Amino acid sequence: MNAFFATVRRDLLLAMRRKSEVLTAVFFFVIVTSLFPLGIGPEPVLLKKIAPGILWVAALLATLLGLPRLFAADHVDGTLEQMALSPSPLGLLVAGKILAHWLLCGLPLVLLAPVLGLQFDLDASALGILTLALLLGTPLLSLIGAIGAALTLGVRGGGVLLALLILPLYIPALIFGAGAVEAHIAGLEVGGHLSLLAAMLVLAAFFAPWATTAALRIALE
Amino acid sequence: MRQSLIQWFKFASPQSFYPLAGRMIPWFWAAAAIFGISGLWISFFVAPTDAQQGEGYRIIFVHVPASWMSMFIYLVMAFWAGLGLALNTRVSAMMAQSLAPTGALMAALSLWTGALWGKPMWGAWWVWDARLTSELILFFLYLGFMALQAAIDDPRRADKAGAILALVGVVNIPIIYFSVKWWNTLHQGSTINLNKAPSMAQTMLWGMLLMALAFWMYSIAVALMRVRAIILERERHTEWVKHAVE
Amino acid sequence: MQWNSVGEFFAMGGYALYVWGSFGACALLMIAEPFLAKRRLSEVRRSLIRERLADELETQQRTQ
Numbered sequence: 001m002n003a004f005f006a007t008v009r010r011d012l013l014l015a016m017r018r019k020s021e022v023l024t025a026v027f028f029f030v031i032v033t034s035l036f037p038l039g040i041g042p043e044p045v046l047l048k049k050i051a052p053g054i055l056w057v058a059a060l061l062a063t064l065l066g067l068p069r070l071f072a073a074d075h076v077d078g079t080l081e082q083m084a085l086s087p088s089p090l091g092l093l094v095a096g097k098i099l100a101h102w103l104l105c106g107l108p109l110v111l112l113a114p115v116l117g118l119q120f121d122l123d124a125s126a127l128g129i130l131t132l133a134l135l136l137g138t139p140l141l142s143l144i145g146a147i148g149a150a151l152t153l154g155v156r157g158g159g160v161l162l163a164l165l166i167l168p169l170y171i172p173a174l175i176f177g178a179g180a181v182e183a184h185i186a187g188l189e190v191g192g193h194l195s196l197l198a199a200m201l202v203l204a205a206f207f208a209p210w211a212t213t214a215a216l217r218i219a220l221e
Numbered sequence: 222m223r224q225s226l227i228q229w230f231k232f233a234s235p236q237s238f239y240p241l242a243g244r245m246i247p248w249f250w251a252a253a254a255i256f257g258i259s260g261l262w263i264s265f266f267v268a269p270t271d272a273q274q275g276e277g278y279r280i281i282f283v284h285v286p287a288s289w290m291s292m293f294i295y296l297v298m299a300f301w302a303g304l305g306l307a308l309n310t311r312v313s314a315m316m317a318q319s320l321a322p323t324g325a326l327m328a329a330l331s332l333w334t335g336a337l338w339g340k341p342m343w344g345a346w347w348v349w350d351a352r353l354t355s356e357l358i359l360f361f362l363y364l365g366f367m368a369l370q371a372a373i374d375d376p377r378r379a380d381k382a383g384a385i386l387a388l389v390g391v392v393n394i395p396i397i398y399f400s401v402k403w404w405n406t407l408h409q410g411s412t413i414n415l416n417k418a419p420s421m422a423q424t425m426l427w428g429m430l431l432m433a434l435a436f437w438m439y440s441i442a443v444a445l446m447r448v449r450a451i452i453l454e455r456e457r458h459t460e461w462v463k464h465a466v467e
Numbered sequence: 468m469q470w471n472s473v474g475e476f477f478a479m480g481g482y483a484l485y486v487w488g489s490f491g492a493c494a495l496l497m498i499a500e501p502f503l504a505k506r507r508l509s510e511v512r513r514s515l516i517r518e519r520l521a522d523e524l525e526t527q528q529r530t531q
Contacts, residue, residue, distance in 0.1 A: 161369060165368075168358050218381040338485065446505060453515065
C-alpha cells in the first residue's frame with residue numbers, strides 16, 4: 001500500500017511542477033461550458049434544460065484531454081519499465097497513477113461544476129446533485145480512460161484514436177450522470193441513477209486497473 | 222481424446238489453417254447461396270403483405286439478420302481475440318482481425334436499412350431509439366477496434382491490444398445497452414414504441430431465419446477469405462509461405 | 468403469390484425506394500466485400516511470387 005501512496009504523491013508533485021498541463025483541462029471545461037450559452041442564446045428555460053448534458057459532455061472531453069499524458073512521460077523516460085520490474089505489483093502502481101490523474105483532472109472539474117452550473121440557472125439542490133453525480137462519475141471516466149491511454153501508448157495518432165476508443169465506453173456514465181440531474185430538475189427520484197453510477201464505479205475500480213496493467217505490459221514488451 | 226486435442230492444436234498453426242480455410246470457403250459460399258436464394262424467395266414471394274405496414278415491412282428480412290450478425294460477430298471476434306491472448310495462438314488473433322470489417326459492415330447495413338425502414342414507418346430517418354442508438358455505438362466499437370489494430374505496427378502487439386479492447390467492449394456492451402434503454406424510457410415523449418410491431422406470421426419468421434443463416438454463412442466465408450490474406454501477409458518471411466504460393 | 472405483374476413487384480406497393488434501397492445496399496456491399504478480400508489475397512500472392520522469382524534469379528546469377 002505504501003507503493004500506492006508513493007506513486008500518487010510522486011505524480012502529484014510532478015504535476016505541481018508543470019501546472020499548465022493540469023490547468024489546460026480546467027480551462028477547457030470552463031471555456032466550453034461558457035461558449036454554449038453564447039451559441040444558443042440566453043433564454044433561462046432552455047439553458048436550464050440543457051445544462052446537465054452540456055456540463056457532463058464538457059467534463060467528459062476535459063478528462064479526455066489529459067488522458068494521453070497519463071502514461072506518456074513515464075513511458076518515454078523509462079520510469080514505466082522500472083515500475084513493471086519493481087517488486088510491488090504493477091496494478092497497484094497503475095491504480096495510484098489513475099487516482100493521481102483523477103485528483104488532478106477530475107476533482108477540479110467536480111469543484112468547478114457548481115459555479116459553472118450557476119451560468120445555466122440551476123438551483124442549489126440541482127447543483128448539489130450535479131456535484132454528487134460528477135464526484136461519482138469522474139473517477140469512472142479516469143478509470144475507463146486509463147485503459148485507452150495504456151492501449152494507445154506510443155501509437156501514432158494516439159490522441160484521436162484514444163477518443164475513438166474511449167468515448168463509446170463513456171456513454172453509460174454520461175447517461176446516468178446527466179440523467180440524475182435531469183431527473184432531479186423534472187422532480188423525479190435520483191437515487192437510482194446515483195446508485196447505478198456508484199455500481200459502475202465499483203466495477204471499474206476493480207477491473208480497470210487490471211485491464212490497464214495488461215495493456216501496459218503489452219506496450220512495454 | 223488426446224488425439225483430437227492434438228488435431229485442434231494442429232489447425233491453430235497458420236501453416237495448416239491456410240489450406241484448410243481455402244478448402245472450407247466454397248462450402249460456405251454454397252451454403253450462403255442456398256440459404257440466401259430460399260430466404261429471398263420467401264421474403265418476396267411467399268411472405269404475405271403486412272396489413273399495417275404494406276410491402277415496406279419486407280426490409281426486416283435484411284435488417285434483422287444484419288443486426289443479429291453485427292452483435293454475434295462482435296461476440297465471436299472477442300472470443301477469438303481472448304483465445305489468442307490466453308493461449309497465444311496466432312490464428313485466432315488473425316481470425317478476430319479478419320472478422321472486424323465484416324462486423325462493421327453488418328452494423329452499417331443494419332443502420333442503413335433501419336433508416337430506410339424508419340422513414341416510411343415513423344416519418345424520420347433516424348430516431349433516438351434504444352436499439353438504434355446501441356447499434357450505432359456497436360458500429361463505433363468496431364471502428365475503434367479496427368483503428369487500434371491499424372495504428373500499431375507490430376502485429377503481435379496489435380493482436381494483444383485489440384484483444385484487450387474487444388474484451389473491454391464485450392463487458393461494456395450490456396451496460397451500454399441497458400443504459401441506453403433506460404435513457405430512452407426517461408425521454409419517452411419524443412420516441413416511438415418499437416414493440417408495437419405486428420405479431421409475426423410463421424412464414425415471415427422462416428424467411429428471417431433463412432436470411433439470417435445466409436448472412437451467417439456469408440460472414441464465415443468472407444472472414445475466411447480475409448484471414449487467408451492476413452496469414453500470407455503476416456507469415457510472408459516464413460519458409461512454408463514461399464512454397465504455399467505456386 | 469401476391470404480385471400480379473412485374474411492375475407491381477418492382478413498385479413494392481409504393482415502398483420501392485425503401486425496400487430496394489435496403490436490399491440493394493446489402494447486395495452491393497456483400498458483393499464488394501468478398502471482391503475486396505479476394506483482391507487483397509491475390510495481391511499478397513502476386514508479391515510473394517515476385518519475391519520468390521527475384522530470389523531464384525539471384526541464386527542463379529550467383530551460381531553462374
